[in-house]
Amino acid sequence: MTRILAIANHKGGVGKTTTTINLAAEFGRQGLSVLVVDLDPQANASLHIGKKHPSEVPVTSAELLGAEIEKLPLAIQEDTHLEGVSLIYGSLALGRAEDDLKDAAPRPSEELRSKLEPLDGVFDVILIDCPPSLKLLTSNALAAATDVIIPVESGSQYGMYGVSDLLRHIEKIKRVNPRLKVLGALLMRHDERQMVCKFIETSAREQIGNILPIRIPTSTKVNQAAIAQTSLHGLDRSAKISREFRELAQHVATMLDLKLKKG
Ligand SMILES: Nc1ncnc2c1ncn2[C@@H]1O[C@H](COP(=O)(O)OP(=O)(O)O)[C@@H](O)[C@H]1O
Ligand SMILES: [Mg+2]
Known part of the structure; x- marks a missing residue:
């Protein structure tokens, strides 16, 4: 069974896209066949x-x-800047598509799931980059997913704001998708020396229950990698943040029962 991992948090700028890209890059680099589905109208x-x-x-x-x-088949573009990673592009038209789903689809939140069904067994893992809203696009991602990671901005005192709404939304989606599992919160821009990060870590543990054991630090390399259209590993494999993403990929692969082929 292909694992479908949604990266969701309706707050913008928390690191969803960064997490999606670097997990995809690590999985692809380590021999898995990966599909990224971009569900964000901003198409980052x-x-x-x-x-x-x-x-x-x-x-x-x-x-x-x-x-x-x-x-x-027309939607799946195999040629990307990441080895082993195919892409279903996002576009600004997603805003309109979301409105159309609401008006026309018999099961508005289950369209993506039915579109991804034929890919079961074709890819090892599908990663869905969610938009910064809790509306139908995110519902579609959660209804299609087997698992979800919730990136949380650890360096901001408002990092947990709205997470209870997301958790309620996930519970609601579980009625149509009972297999959906929260892998955990991912602490982004984490610095254990800062009080605010400790505070967010504690409240993420209380509210979400599980926290992934890897913390992603703040690094200017994130923007540099985007400019260079590469992954953090591709930009600078020895950077601390690249190491953390390698560990994250290893940890998530183990949780999802995916076998990574090279180190
Ligand atoms: N760990 C990090 N260190 C420094 N900058 C980061 C980090 N994670 C994300 N960013 C930057 O913050 C912005 C938002 O990140 P992004 O992954 O696009 O969030 P989202 O997809 O949740 O909106 C981007 O400009 C990105 O380059
Ligand atoms: Mg994004």
């Missing part, structure tokens, strides 16, 4: 790892959501 993941501009791609996730299943 697509701009980072895609070789085309989203406007040049005939079928992005926006078209795919409302389309017949025959469109699926």
Whole structure:
């Protein structure tokens, strides 16, 4: 069974896209066949790892959501800046697609799931980069996913703001997708010397229950990697943040029962 991992938090700027890209990069580099689905109208993941501009791609996730299943092969673009990683691009049209789903689809939150079903066994893992909202696009991601990671901005006193809404939303989606499992919170921009990070860590543990045992530090390399259209490993494999993402990939692979092939 292909594992489908949603990276979700309806707060913007917490590190969803950074997590999606660097996990995908590590999985791909270590021999897995990976698909990234960009569900964010801002299409940051697509701009980072895609070789085309989203406007040049005939079928992005926006078209795919409302389309017949025959469109699926056109949506999967195999050529990206990351080894072993294919991409279903996101685009600005996702905003409109979300409105259309609400009006027209028989099961508005289950369109993505039905579109990804034929890919079961084709990819080892599918990562879904969610938009910064709790509306239908995120519902579609959660209804399609087997697992979800919640990146939390550890360096901000407001890092946990809204997380209880997300957890309630996940519980609601579990009625249509009982297999959905919260792998844990991922503490982003973490610095254990700072009081605020300790505070967020404690409240994430209380509210979300599980915290992934890897903490991602703040690093200017994150923006540099985006500019260079590469992963953190590709930019500077010896940087601390690159090491942490390698460990995260290893940990998540173990949790998802995925076998990484090289170190
Ligand atoms: N660990 C980090 N250190 C420094 N900058 C980061 C880190 N994680 C994310 N960023 C930066 O913060 C911004 C938001 O991150 P992003 O991953 O796009 O969040 P989201 O997808 O949740 O909106 C981006 O400019 C990104 O480069
Ligand atoms: Mg993003």
